[in-house]
Amino acid sequence: MQDSSSPRLANKPKRPLLPDVLGLELAGLIEQSIIRLEFAPGAHLTELQICEEFDVSRSPVRDAFRKLESQGLVVRHKRRGIRVTPMTLQDLNEIYVVRTPLEVIAASLATDNATDEDLAFLAKQVERLDAALHSEDADEFFEANMAYFDRVHGITGNHTLENILRTIEKQAMRYRYFAHSYSRQMQENSVACLRKILGHLKDRDVDAVRRATEEMMIEAHKMIAEILAQHPTLSGNVD
Incomplete structure (x- = not known):
């Protein structure tokens, strides 16, 4: 897995037959x-x-x-x-201008609301991330990352915030999947940051969770932008 490698799109899985699908x-x-x-x-x-x-x-x-x-x-x-x-730097920047403060709010609320079961689930996802990193399983890494954030959003106790984040996630997922798939450094940073945040969650340290979450989002934004710049074809400017 190389940071500078060209994107290698995954083989398409066999599609299910859906004659009556909505x-x-x-x-x-x-x-x-x-x-x-x-x-x-x-x-x-x-x-x-x-x-x-x-x-x-x-x-x-x-x-x-x-x-x-x-x-x-x-x-x-x-x-x-x-x-x-298309996937563009302007689009990425717009997403993270909105996503970053909302993720900070979500993490803060989750600090107060997380049960022992929630914390155990989050810890399990961090271990999944670490295992996927070492086995170089990008799809498993992405799934564990999504599961971690979905749980955090779900325990905020704020349905409006959860719904807004779900909408923003639709935009952000492609960038995150791309970065996690083609940058080991991005994966390593994600594991380290989420492990740190989890420690603060267990301590119920809201201020530390806020700071660590904001730092993680800012660093992720920066890294994705750098990776995106290496692949201008993702701008989708084709006829």
Whole structure:
């Protein structure tokens, strides 16, 4: 795993047959393909392509495209149809300007609300991260990272905050998946930061959790920007 290597998109898994799938369910499947860069930034998505790949009719495809467009994962062009939203530095910066303070708030609230069961779950995810780092399993690393943050968001006790973060996560996941997949340093930093934050959570030290979370988010933003700059093709400026 090299920081400077070109992206190597994962082999696409065999698609399930979904003749009666609803647009929302289909949107979730396409979303995962976008997050994992199986549908590359800037890629042109057609109704026919999705119908054939997922074995569905056109109606749920149209519904799925509308849902993905509302999430900012695809963009609709008058003459070029539906395209996967490019990954750009400007987009990354906009995401982290919003995400960073919200993650700090979430971590602070979680400090007060976390039960022993919650802390044990978070500790398990940190160990999963560490194991995935050493086995160089980027997909497992990403899943454990998502599970950690999902649990933190879920124990804030603030449903409005949780819903806002869920929306922002849709935008941020591609960048995080990309960075975790192609930078061992990014993975190492994530493990170290989350282990540190977990220690503060166990101590119920809200101020320390806030500081450590903000430092982690700022460093992650910086590292993702540096990795993104090495791969200008992700801007998706293709015809």
